[in-house]
Amino acid sequence: MKEKGESLLIGKYVRVPADRLKEFVVQVLEKLDVPHEDAVITADVLVKADLRGIESHGVARLRRYVDGIKNGVVKPRPDIRVVKETPVTALVDGDYGLGQVIGYKAMKIAIEKAKKGYVGLVGVKHSNHFGIAGYYAMMAVEEDLIGLTITNTRPLVAPTWGMEKIIGTNPIAVAVPTKGEPYVLDMATSVAPVGKLEVATRLGEKIPLGWGIDPEGRPTEDPQMARKGALLPLGGAGEKMGGHKGYGLSFVVDIFSGILTGAAFGPFVGQTQGPQPSNVGHFFCAMRIDAFVPVEEFKERMSQYIELIKKSKKLPGADEIYIPGEKSAFTEKIRKEKGVALDMKTVDMLKKSSEEFGVPFDLA
Secondary structure (H helix, E strand, O other), X not given: OOOOOOXXXXXXXXXXXXXXXXXXXXXXXXXXXXXXXXXXXXXXXHHHHHHOOOHHHOHHHHHHHHHHHHHOOOEOOOOOEEEEEOXXXXXXXXXXXXHHHHHHHHHHHHHHHHHHHOEEEEEEEEEOOOOOOHHHHHHHHOOOEEEEEEEOOOOOEOXXXXXXXXXXXXXEEEEEOOOOOOEEEEEOOEOOOHHHHHHHHHXXXXXXXXXXXXXXXXXXXXXXXXXXXXXXXXXXXXXXXXXXXXXXXXXXXXXXXXXXOOOOOHHHOOOOOOOOOOOXXXXXXXXXXXXXXXXXXXXXXXXXXXXXXXXXXXXXOOOOOOOOOHHHHHHHHHHHHHOEEEEHHHHHHHHHHHHHHOOOOOOO
């Protein structure tokens, strides 16, 4: 979404100060018996997504977590614990708590292990959706470490040559420190994450052909039909444009996040009978740069590479070549100054939550 103007109303969007939005989410979660510290972590992850322009994973998802807690599939006070450990690895049982809280605590473990033993690898089982994967990878960058985060999701994507939803959008995030803004790759292994279909549905817009197929396997521009059918792996249908590569990457994410950790995988994520926990799996890695080269030398070489790419020849009509994470960092800077841009359906949802829980929702 383009950032334009400084008024409160921007077309189909409304500006809301990030700090007030975060406080609202905290208060709603506390009404559901989520401890203050955990509510702050969850709110920070959600608002961070909106600040970085990833509306598909921002506060628009609050209702999902509220309903999960109310239905008993998400525990507001889970017993998050390490069930297996070595000097550089850990397996965490999230006890079906909020994914953001579990993810934050698991990456903290990975970071501490990396500080002591140069690398920290942490797998997680019995978790839930944890928001943007990049949030946790960027936690490592704050400590001058390289961060990697992957997670599986409920089945939304058809495998190459298939038409049945059997694998997840299974995102991958990598964050790397530089002399300036960090390199942050945060991507689904599908052509588009399901959240973009949700945004298109809220705004009454079509989706590009190639994002998904309808239940008959035909390409569709209707986000609702794509949700009934299936999303496509990165690269699209078939193998001609590399769809088998996106499918292969998604499979790798499930191996590390689901099969290796003891969490659910593939069609079993969130597919148990009745209102049962999803058993989402995550995998986190934090790595010390000075295990290979001095940190400042690494940052200098990263910045040199970035400069080479940005100064390389551009396509006709292109204004700039961007580095992964650069656009999001710019959007975050603007939105911290002007406020987060929320679509009107999200605003309506937040107002209903305000009424339900007696938490003031001030847009001013």
